[in-house]
Amino acid sequence: MDVQAWTYILVFITFGLYIGIAIWSKAASTKDFYVAGGGVSPLANGMATAADWMSAASFISMAGIISFAGYDGSVYLMGWTGGYVLLALLLAPYLRKFGKFTVPDFIGDRYYSHWARLVAIVAALFVSFTYVSGQMRGVGVVFSRFLEVEVNTGVFIGMGIVLFYAILGGMKGITYTQVAQYCVLIFAFMVPAIFISLQMTGNPIPQIGFGAQGSDGVYLLDKLDGLLTELGFNEYTSGTKSKIDVFFITAALMLGTAGLPHVIVRFFTVPKVRDARKSALYALIFIAILYTTAPAIAVFARTNLIETVQDQPYQAMPEWFKKWEETGLLTYGDKNNDGRIQYLADDEQNELVIDPDIMVLANPEIARLPNWVIALVAAGGLAAALSTAAGLLLVISSSISHDLLKKIVMPEISEKGELWAARGASVLAVCVAGYFGINPPGFVASVVALAFGFAAASFFPAIVLGIFYKRMNKEGAVAGMVAGLGLTAYYIARFKLKWIGADVSSGPEHWWWGISPEGFGTVGMLLNFAVALIISRFTPAPPQEIVHLVEDIRIPKGATGPQDH
Numbered sequence: 001m002d003v004q005a006w007t008y009i010l011v012f013i014t015f016g017l018y019i020g021i022a023i024w025s026k027a028a029s030t031k032d033f034y035v036a037g038g039g040v041s042p043l044a045n046g047m048a049t050a051a052d053w054m055s056a057a058s059f060i061s062m063a064g065i066i067s068f069a070g071y072d073g074s075v076y077l078m079g080w081t082g083g084y085v086l087l088a089l090l091l092a093p094y095l096r097k098f099g100k101f102t103v104p105d106f107i108g109d110r111y112y113s114h115w116a117r118l119v120a121i122v123a124a125l126f127v128s129f130t131y132v133s134g135q136m137r138g139v140g141v142v143f144s145r146f147l148e149v150e151v152n153t154g155v156f157i158g159m160g161i162v163l164f165y166a167i168l169g170g171m172k173g174i175t176y177t178q179v180a181q182y183c184v185l186i187f188a189f190m191v192p193a194i195f196i197s198l199q200m201t202g203n204p205i206p207q208i209g210f211g212a213q214g215s216d217g218v219y220l221l222d223k224l225d226g227l228l229t230e231l232g233f234n235e236y237t238s239g240t241k242s243k244i245d246v247f248f249i250t251a252a253l254m255l256g257t258a259g260l261p262h263v264i265v266r267f268f269t270v271p272k273v274r275d276a277r278k279s280a281l282y283a284l285i286f287i288a289i290l291y292t293t294a295p296a297i298a299v300f301a302r303t304n305l306i307e308t309v310q311d312q313p314y315q316a317m318p319e320w321f322k323k324w325e326e327t328g329l330l331t332y333g334d335k336n337n338d339g340r341i342q343y344l345a346d347d348e349q350n351e352l353v354i355d356p357d358i359m360v361l362a363n364p365e366i367a368r369l370p371n372w373v374i375a376l377v378a379a380g381g382l383a384a385a386l387s388t389a390a391g392l393l394l395v396i397s398s399s400i401s402h403d404l405l406k407k408i409v410m411p412e413i414s415e416k417g418e419l420w421a422a423r424g425a426s427v428l429a430v431c432v433a434g435y436f437g438i439n440p441p442g443f444v445a446s447v448v449a450l451a452f453g454f455a456a457a458s459f460f461p462a463i464v465l466g467i468f469y470k471r472m473n474k475e476g477a478v479a480g481m482v483a484g485l486g487l488t489a490y491y492i493a494r495f496k497l498k499w500i501g502a503d504v505s506s507g508p509e510h511w512w513w514g515i516s517p518e519g520f521g522t523v524g525m526l527l528n529f530a531v532a533l534i535i536s537r538f539t540p541a542p543p544q545e546i547v548h549l550v551e552d553i554r555i556p557k558g559a560t561g562p563q564d565h
Contacts, residue, residue, distance in 0.1 A: 004147070007147060007378050010372075014383060015161055017180050018161065018386070025172045041270075042278035042282060044175065044176070045175070045269055045270050045282075046285075047182040048178035048266060051383070051384070052178055053263055054185065054287060055138075055385065055387075056134065056385035058290065058291075059185055059290070060138055060384070061356065062077070066294060068359075072240060073298070074295075075241075076253065077294065079249065079253025079257065080257055081288075081291050083255065084287060086254055086255070086257075087258040087259075088277075090464070094553050097553045102395070103463070104124055106463070107119075107462050111462075114408055116478050117408065118404075119458070119478060120459070121404055123455070123459060123485065124396075126451070127455050128395045128396045130451040131262075131392050132392040135386070135392070136385075136436070137437045139157075139158030139386065139389070139437070141329070142385070151327075155434055159433070159434040167427065171269060181383040181386065181387040182383075184383040186380075187380070188377050189290055192367070192369055192373050192376075192377060193293050196297075197300070200220065201213065209300075210299045221237055224302060224303050228306075231343060231345055232344050232346055236299070236302070245514060245519055249518050249519035251519070252518065255521070259455040259456060259459030259460040261395045263391075265391075266391075301360070301366065305359075309341050309352060310341065311340055312341055318365070320362055320366065329354075329355040330353070331353045332353075360381070392433075393430055397425035397429055401418055401421040401422035401424075452521060453519075454488060454489070457487070457525050458528070461480055461484065461528040461529045462480065462532075465533075471541060471542070472532065472533075472542070473542045475535050476531070476533065480528040481532075488524035491512070491524075492520070495511060495517045496517035
C-alpha cells in the first residue's frame with residue numbers, strides 16, 4: 001500500500017476518533033465549556049496539557065530548528081522545558097486555588113480593574129492569534145504534502161475539524177480529544193525515532209542512540225561535525241550566538257511559556273489544588289518523552305539528509321525529494337549545470353535550500369522506513385497542530401465572551417447567552433485564524449517566537465506579583481504591563497520587523513547590549529517588574545479584601561471548584 005493510501009486511512013481513523021469524543025463530551029453549561037466542569041482527572045489533564053503544550057512547533061519545527069542550528073537550537077529545548085517547570089511549580093497551584101476561568105479573569109479580579117483586564121485580554125488575544133495562525137498553516141502544509149491537496153484546502157479541512165469539537169464540547173470536548181491526540185502524536189513521534197536509532201546505531205533508545213557509535217565505529221555527533229565542516233558549515237556541536245543572547249532568549253522563552261494562557265487554563269479543570277500539582281507532574285513526564293527525543297531526531301535527520309543528497313545526481317533522487325519540491329519547501333537550482341546536487345554553506349555555490357519545518361515529516365522517508373510509518377508521522381503532526389489550535393481557540397473565545405462581554409460590556413447576560421456568545425466567538429476566531437493560515441503575513445513566522453517575549457513582558461510579572469506581593473495594586477500592574485509590552489513591541493518593530501528606522505541601522509551590530517529581538521522580552525519583563533514596583537509604592541494600597549484574597553490563594557488547602565458567576 002502506498003503512502004497516500006496509508007495516510008488517508010490513518011487520518012480518517014484519527015479524525016473519526018476526535019469527532020466521536022467531541023459528540024460524547026458535549027458541553028451543557030459555561031462551566032463545561034470553560035473548564036470541563038472542573039472534574040478532569042490528573043492523569044487525563046496531564047495528557048491533555050502535554051498535547052496542548054506540544055504544538056506543531058514542538059512536533060514539526062523544533063527538531064528541524066535544532067537540526068540546522070545545532071548547539072544554538074538548544075535554547076528552544078531549555079527555554080520551553082524550563083518554562084513548563086516554572087509554570088508547574090511556581091504558578092499553577094496558586095492559579096488553581098484562585099478558581100476562575102481565564103488568565104484575564106485572574107488579572108482583572110486580582111487588580112480590581114477593568115483596565116488591567118483589558119490589557120490582559122489584548123495580550124491574550126495577540127499571543128493566541130499568533131500561535132493559532134501558525135498551527136493552521138502547519139495543518140495546511142501537512143495536508144498538502146501527504147494528501148496532495150492545495151495548502152488552502154488543507155487549512156479549510158483543519159478549520160472544519162477544530163471548529164466542530166471546539167464549539168460542541170468547549171473545554172470538555174477539547175480535553176478528552178487532546179488525550180487521544182497526545183497518544184497519537186507521541187506514538188507517531190517515537191516509532192520512526194526508534195526505527196532510525198536502530199538502523200543507524202543498533203540501539204533502540206533514541207536518547208542513547210544519538211550519542212552512540214554508528215556501524216562504522218564513529219560517534220554519530222563526531223560524524224555529523226565532520227560532514228558539516230567539509231561542506232563549509234559550522235560544527236554541529238559549536239554555537240555562534242553570544243552567551244548574553246543565549247541567556248536572554250532562553251529566559252524569554254521560559255518566562256513567556258510560563259505565562260501562556262492556553263496552558264495555564266488547563267490547571268483550572270481539575271477538582272483540587274493537589275490534583276493541579278499531580279497533573280503538572282504527569283504532563284512534565286509526557287512532555288519529556290518528546291523533548292528528549294527531538295535532539296536525536298535532529299542529528300539522525302541531518303546526517304541522513306547530507307549522505308542522501310550531497311553530490312548525488314538530481315535525476316537519481318528518490319520520490320520524496322520531488323514531492324517536497326512541489327510544496328516549495330525544498331528547492332534545487334543547478335548553478336554549475338553538472339546535474340548533481342551541491343549542498344554547501346557558501347550561498348554562491350549552494351544549490352539546495354531546505355525549510356527546517358520539513359525535517360521531521362521527511363525524516364522517515366529519507367531513512368526509507370515503511371510507508372505506514374511515514375503516514376503515521378503525518379497523522380501525528382496533524383494531532384499536534386489541531387490539539388494546540390483547539391486550546392488557543394478556547395482562550396480566544398473565553399477572552400471575548402467571558403472576560404470582555406460578561407465582565408465588562410454585558411454583565412447582565414444570561415448563562416445561555418454567554419454560552420452562545422462563546423460558540424460565536426469560536427466561529428469568528430477560527431475564521432480569522434484560517435484567513436491568516438491561508439494568507440500568512442510576511443511576519444507571522446517571525447512573531448511566533450516573539451509572542452513568547454510579549455507573554456513574558458506582560459503576563460509573567462502581573463501573575464507573579466499578583467500571587468506573591470500583597471502590596472501590588474492596580475496602578476502598578478497596569479503601568480508595568482503597558483511599559484513592558486510597549487518597550488518589547490518597539491524593539492521588535494525596530495529590529496525584527498524593520499518598521500521603524502532605516503534598514504542599515506537594524507542589523508545585529510545595533511542591538512541593545514547585543515540582545516536579539518527573540519530575547520528582548522526578558523528586558524521588557526524586567527522593566528515591567530521595575531515600573532510596577534515603583535508605581536505601586538507611590539499609589540494607594542489595594543483594598544483589604546484583595547489583601548485577604550492574596551493571603552487565601554497562597555494557602556493550598558480549601559480550594560473549591562472553579563466559581564460559577
